[in-house]
Amino acid sequence: MTDISMIDAAAARLKGHARRTPLLSSPFLDEIAGRRVLVKAECLQHTGSFKFRGGWSAVSALAPEVRARGVIAYSSGNHAQGVAYAARQHGVPAVIIMPSDAPRLKVDNTRTLGAEVVLYDRANESREAIGARLAEERGLTLIRPYDEPQVIAGQGTCGLEIAEQAAEQGVTGGTVLVPCGGGGLTSGIALALEARAPGLKVRPCEPEGFDDTARSLAAGEILRNPRMAGSLCDAIVTPEPGQLTFPILSRLCGPGLAVSDDEALRAMALAFLRLKIVIEPGGAVALAAALFRPDQLQGDTVIAVATGGNVDADLYRTALERFGTP
Amino acid sequence: MTDISMIDAAAARLKGHARRTPLLSSPFLDEIAGRRVLVKAECLQHTGSFKFRGGWSAVSALAPEVRARGVIAYSSGNHAQGVAYAARQHGVPAVIIMPSDAPRLKVDNTRTLGAEVVLYDRANESREAIGARLAEERGLTLIRPYDEPQVIAGQGTCGLEIAEQAAEQGVTGGTVLVPCGGGGLTSGIALALEARAPGLKVRPCEPEGFDDTARSLAAGEILRNPRMAGSLCDAIVTPEPGQLTFPILSRLCGPGLAVSDDEALRAMALAFLRLKIVIEPGGAVALAAALFRPDQLQGDTVIAVATGGNVDADLYRTALERFGTP
Numbered sequence: 001m002t003d004i005s006m007i008d009a010a011a012a013r014l015k016g017h018a019r020r021t022p023l024l025s026s027p028f029l030d031e032i033a034g035r036r037v038l039v040k041a042e043c044l045q046h047t048g049s050f051k052f053r054g055g056w057s058a059v060s061a062l063a064p065e066v067r068a069r070g071v072i073a074y075s076s077g078n079h080a081q082g083v084a085y086a087a088r089q090h091g092v093p094a095v096i097i098m099p100s101d102a103p104r105l106k107v108d109n110t111r112t113l114g115a116e117v118v119l120y121d122r123a124n125e126s127r128e129a130i131g132a133r134l135a136e137e138r139g140l141t142l143i144r145p146y147d148e149p150q151v152i153a154g155q156g157t158c159g160l161e162i163a164e165q166a167a168e169q170g171v172t173g174g175t176v177l178v179p180c181g182g183g184g185l186t187s188g189i190a191l192a193l194e195a196r197a198p199g200l201k202v203r204p205c206e207p208e209g210f211d212d213t214a215r216s217l218a219a220g221e222i223l224r225n226p227r228m229a230g231s232l233c234d235a236i237v238t239p240e241p242g243q244l245t246f247p248i249l250s251r252l253c254g255p256g257l258a259v260s261d262d263e264a265l266r267a268m269a270l271a272f273l274r275l276k277i278v279i280e281p282g283g284a285v286a287l288a289a290a291l292f293r294p295d296q297l298q299g300d301t302v303i304a305v306a307t308g309g310n311v312d313a314d315l316y317r318t319a320l321e322r323f324g325t326p
Numbered sequence: 327m328t329d330i331s332m333i334d335a336a337a338a339r340l341k342g343h344a345r346r347t348p349l350l351s352s353p354f355l356d357e358i359a360g361r362r363v364l365v366k367a368e369c370l371q372h373t374g375s376f377k378f379r380g381g382w383s384a385v386s387a388l389a390p391e392v393r394a395r396g397v398i399a400y401s402s403g404n405h406a407q408g409v410a411y412a413a414r415q416h417g418v419p420a421v422i423i424m425p426s427d428a429p430r431l432k433v434d435n436t437r438t439l440g441a442e443v444v445l446y447d448r449a450n451e452s453r454e455a456i457g458a459r460l461a462e463e464r465g466l467t468l469i470r471p472y473d474e475p476q477v478i479a480g481q482g483t484c485g486l487e488i489a490e491q492a493a494e495q496g497v498t499g500g501t502v503l504v505p506c507g508g509g510g511l512t513s514g515i516a517l518a519l520e521a522r523a524p525g526l527k528v529r530p531c532e533p534e535g536f537d538d539t540a541r542s543l544a545a546g547e548i549l550r551n552p553r554m555a556g557s558l559c560d561a562i563v564t565p566e567p568g569q570l571t572f573p574i575l576s577r578l579c580g581p582g583l584a585v586s587d588d589e590a591l592r593a594m595a596l597a598f599l600r601l602k603i604v605i606e607p608g609g610a611v612a613l614a615a616a617l618f619r620p621d622q623l624q625g626d627t628v629i630a631v632a633t634g635g636n637v638d639a640d641l642y643r644t645a646l647e648r649f650g651t652p
Binding site: 019 | 348353354369370374431434439595598599600601604605635640647650651652
């Protein structure tokens with residue numbers, strides 16, 4: 001299983017390939033939150049989300065002769081782009097299985113990054129089954145989006161950077177809020193911080209109505225979301241916490257926080273106004289929790305991870321129309 | 327006058343206060359430009375533009391007893407915010423003179439950053455005269471937006487970072503495109519690169535119809551813009567190149583490039599889609615030139631500085647509505 005030595009090894013493989021994304025802040029956001037807010041801008045990572053870290057980590061960890069046959073991934077979009085770009089940079093083929101209702105931008109981007117895209121019906125088909133069949137037929141290696149030790153290790157490199165950058169700003173204690181889908185990033189960051197900044201505690205953030213992780217942590221067992229469609233934060237809606245990630249989350253993280261779609265849109269608009277970064281709804285739930293759940297947080301500093309920025313222009317315009325005037 | 331030792335000294339004073347902004351890229355932008363495009367994201371600097379560098383440099387260079395009486399600045403917005411925030415961080419008062427037609431966001435931001443804002447009529451009043459009078463009355467030190475050696479030195483620290491970051495990416499030769507108003511940033515970067523990366527040559531970028539610097543460089547003498555209003559790129563519209571900056575620009579930079587307002591808006595939309603950063607129109611003219619003036623550039627790499635991101639939500643929505651669909 002993933003541990004700090006695997007995360008360190010992933011960091012070594014990612015060096016010179018992944019960006020060290022900045023830890024941003026604004027006095028305007030501090031004022032809203034009533035405490036210091038630091039934002040880890042993973043939307044500035046290659047392909048517009050932290051998923052490049054896990055994709056690169058997994059692809060680079062394969063034996064060369066295995067890697068040469070290619071990789072396959074299923075994803076609502078960001079994992080797909082991360083894996084596709086990592087495969088292209090390694091010069092190997094990538095097949096990506098995406099839901100037919102994924103944002104067009106994500107589908108187009110993934111194709112332009114050199115991957116073959118296979119679409120499936122989210123309501124009636126199992127992406128896992130499709131992935132397993134294609135992997136067997138073509139000799140491809142399946143790169144799971146979160147329940148995969150090397151992917152968790154890659155996402156954990158974001159946690160190493162948070163530990164370093166927080167220390168550079170004099171922060172050694174506080175809460176780290178992480179948008180949580182299957183839990184790959186959340187568990188990876190939690191493992192990295194456990195080793196390198198034990199004063200920083202991770203809390204997963206989710207959309208209201210799709211808070212499977214928060215409810216699972218509270219119950220002490222894996223619980224499912226009652227439904228999969230209907231959230232603007234589609235990038236982080238998964239059926240349930242992962243088999244590999246949940247034990248890590250249980251040991252190190254919680255309790256979870258949940259925000260509304262409107263709060264995510266408002267956080268996106270504030271990131272536009274005050275940080276000059278583009279965040280997608282799912283990538284904004286941690287910032288939204290930092291800003292709009294002050295009573296559920298402790299301490300004078302909160303770190304929020306802004307996980308991705310792959311949002312359609314139409315939805316972004318809506319966020320600015322509704323919340324873009326200070 | 328500003329030289330590399332002044333820039334190094336400014337960098338030492340800025341250390342731990344200014345952000346080392348990232349040098350971003352996207353394969354999608356490379357494809358449009360037909361060459362590698364690296365974007366120095368100064369919109370991620372404190373207060374949303376590179377101007378914080380010059381503001382901090384100038385305020386921090388004052389003798390403590392002079393600084394304690396306060397500073398005053400005139401600006402279309404970004405310089406105001408940079409000086410206001412630098413003054414607040416130093417615990418000294420700031421008075422900012424702004425045109426009455428400046429974007430409301432910039433006026434509000436400057437007030438919220440703790441400055442006293444004095445508005446003037448851009449068409450009928452001289453901001454220089456107002457600034458000189460207030461400075462004398464209150465014992466304030468005037469911080470000029472570009473014709474000020476310590477401001478040029480502060481902006482030059484952006485050039486030091488470009489030299490380092492380009493070398494990290496294996497780039498030692500090519501063109502550096504810089505949005506140019508009065509020329510403080512352009513001349514500061516040019517001085518830094520002359521000393522630290524002489525293979526990188528600076529070319530100023532301006533809005534069409536407001537290309538006083540390009541025409542001045544071609545003529546070998548300072549020429550004025552025929553008008554001051556009518557560009558979306560208001561942040562970089564100045565009457566003419568500075569008395570201190572123009573000799574530096576003449577010696578080290580050119581020829582200038584000019585882009586249309588529509589091209590600036592399209593570059594803003596592409597920065598949204600591909601880099602996940604927010605750029606204002608004036609801050610996008612260098613990226614626009616990198617993308618849409620391929621025949622006027624040489625070499626296989628171009629570096630574009632994205633100088634600022636302080637744009638009203640309404641104008642940003644227009645840019646996305648018109649150019650936000652890939």
